[in-house]
Amino acid sequence: MSRSRSLDVSVRQGAIEDASRSENFGIGLRVFSGASHAYGSTADSSNEGLELLARQVCAMAKAVPEDTYTRLATPKEFAKDFILPDLFDDAPSWDVKELGRLASVAESAAISQKGITQCDSSSAGQAMHWIGLSTSEGFSGGYASTSSYIGLSVIAGKDDGMETDSASASAVYMSDLEDAEVVGLRAATRTLQKLGPRTGKKGAFPVIFERRVAGSLLRSFSRSISGPRLAKGTSFLNGKAGESVFSKAITIIDDPLVPRGRRSVPFDGEGMPVQRLAMVSGGVLNHCYLDLRSAARLGLKAMGHASRGLSSPPSPSPSNLWIEAGTVSLGDMIQNIKQGFLVTDLMGASISLSTGDYSRGASGFWIENGEIAYPVSEMTIAGNLKGMFLNMTPASDLEFREGIDAPSLLIEGMTTASREAW
Numbered sequence: 001m002s003r004s005r006s007l008d009v010s011v012r013q014g015a016i017e018d019a020s021r022s023e024n025f026g027i028g029l030r031v032f033s034g035a036s037h038a039y040g041s042t043a044d045s046s047n048e049g050l051e052l053l054a055r056q057v058c059a060m061a062k063a064v065p066e067d068t069y070t071r072l073a074t075p076k077e078f079a080k081d082f083i084l085p086d087l088f089d090d091a092p093s094w095d096v097k098e099l100g101r102l103a104s105v106a107e108s109a110a111i112s113q114k115g116i117t118q119c120d121s122s123s124a125g126q127a128m129h130w131i132g133l134s135t136s137e138g139f140s141g142g143y144a145s146t147s148s149y150i151g152l153s154v155i156a157g158k159d160d161g162m163e164t165d166s167a168s169a170s171a172v173y174m175s176d177l178e179d180a181e182v183v184g185l186r187a188a189t190r191t192l193q194k195l196g197p198r199t200g201k202k203g204a205f206p207v208i209f210e211r212r213v214a215g216s217l218l219r220s221f222s223r224s225i226s227g228p229r230l231a232k233g234t235s236f237l238n239g240k241a242g243e244s245v246f247s248k249a250i251t252i253i254d255d256p257l258v259p260r261g262r263r264s265v266p267f268d269g270e271g272m273p274v275q276r277l278a279m280v281s282g283g284v285l286n287h288c289y290l291d292l293r294s295a296a297r298l299g300l301k302a303m304g305h306a307s308r309g310l311s312s313p314p315s316p317s318p319s320n321l322w323i324e325a326g327t328v329s330l331g332d333m334i335q336n337i338k339q340g341f342l343v344t345d346l347m348g349a350s351i352s353l354s355t356g357d358y359s360r361g362a363s364g365f366w367i368e369n370g371e372i373a374y375p376v377s378e379m380t381i382a383g384n385l386k387g388m389f390l391n392m393t394p395a396s397d398l399e400f401r402e403g404i405d406a407p408s409l410l411i412e413g414m415t416t417a418s419r420e421a422w
Contacts, residue, residue, distance in 0.1 A: 001027050001132040001142075002310055008125035009099040011107055016100040028310030031057045035066035041310035069296040070313075072137045072270070079141065079267035079274070079304070086259040087145035088128075089173040099124040102150055102180045109184030110154045115192050120164065122152035122184075126174065139271035147262075148174045150183050156191045163197075165190040165345075170401070172260040190344070193365075197377035199418035200366045206340040207381055207414040208333060210364065211397050213346050214323075214406035218252070220385060222318045222404070224353045225285070227294025236356035236386060237285065244283045246389045249326055252280040254287075256304070256319030262403030263319045269308035274319065277303060283390075289316035323406040326394035330408045333395050335370040341416050342367055343381065356385035382415040 002025070009019045027050070028041040038060035042053045093099070107122035125148070132142035151168035167187035169178035209217060229235045237245060246252075255276040256265050268274055270292055279287050290298070291306035291314045306314040334342065344364040351358050363377040388411050395408035 003130040006127040010123040011103040026310045031061040033061035082266040085264040089146040105180035106184035109181040110188040113188035118155040120153040163194040197375040200376040225288040227290040231297040246283040251324040261320040268304040269306040272304040274304040325398035340367040
């Protein structure tokens with residue numbers, strides 16, 4: 001069962017432009033018939049609605065092919081006495097005026113900066129989520145969580161010289177939310193720094209993925225060690241357990257029990273216990289993401305990484321995932337580069353998790369003689385994730401913002417090209 005409630009407020013020129021409330025409710029049902037199973041959902045909680053859902057899903061379960069790998073967690077496997085990792089803020093404002101004030105503060109801070117011509121949008125919001133899970137094997141558990149956010153997008157320059165960028169902040173507790181003025185100033189700074197972009201150089205250069213985009217590499221890694229993908233043999237990391245797949249400087253932690261963590265959970269989507277794991281230690285791959293089905297296919301033990309939607313079967317996914325910070329500051333990392341590319345934005349994607357081939361559009365700043373030289377746009381960066389991971393160095397600037405986080409990451413020898421070279 002899932003229930004959610006949210007309030008979002010947007011402002012323009014200091015006045016509330018829009019306020020929207022939403023509430024959603026749903027019940028998902030998964031039925032086993034022998035070795036077959038099916039699933040469905042409804043928003044109708046009446047007796048008639050639930051009976052209809054049960055009849056439909058039972059009929060579906062009898063009609064689909066058997067799957068001998070799929071099962072429910074047994075009582076011996078259940079999460080027991082699970083910890084609730086401080087996920088619910090019981091003092092949210094749910095006040096349109098207060099959320100409007102936060103969005104206005106961010107907007108005003110951004111517009112106050114010389115060169116910013118317009119705030120395209122500024123908003124703030126809150127949400128609550130309630131999750132409940134029960135199985136016929138006897139598991140029953142539930143929890144509630146909250147979240148708050150501020151976000152805005154601003155424009156600098158005019159006509160062909162216009163640039164836009166954004167900034168945001170989010171937290172489980174409203175009191176932990178970053179100051180709205182700081183968020184607004186960050187959006188302005190990012191946008192102003194992009195004015196007057198040039199083209200970067202073509203060749204093999206060191207590339208730094210700034211902290212705000214470095215998490216995308218971690219997401220690619222997590223998808224490449226997903227149990228279903230490994231079971232199909234379609235990952236470039238198939239058969240790499242116990243081997244070095246990153247440089248020795250890289251340690252990757254998955255921890256679903258972080259207090260007030262953006263992706264924290266007390267149990268997984270199959271009622272299994274969760275735990276902190278070092279997915280990678282000193283570059284060595286220790287674990288992959290498994291649900292019960294993919295664990296059975298691979299002959300491994302599920303470690304509590306299943307998640308599920310109301311109308312979908314369980315599938316493995318990361319919780320709070322991060323790359324541990326390194327010892328070198330981003331500034332020192334830049335100072336050690338004669339020619340290179342600091343990536344601050346990524347767009348588009350051509351990433352093959354089967355082969356590791358990687359290519360993305362990018363913009364940011366060109367580095368010359370250890371200094372930021374000029375902004376660049378319409379660049380392409382390319383490489384292969386196998387080599388990228390093995391040539392990765394983390395900076396010391398890790399911050400926990402998104403739930404999947406990384407410090408700035410230096411990767412040697414990537415291929416860069418500008419639009420002129422396409």
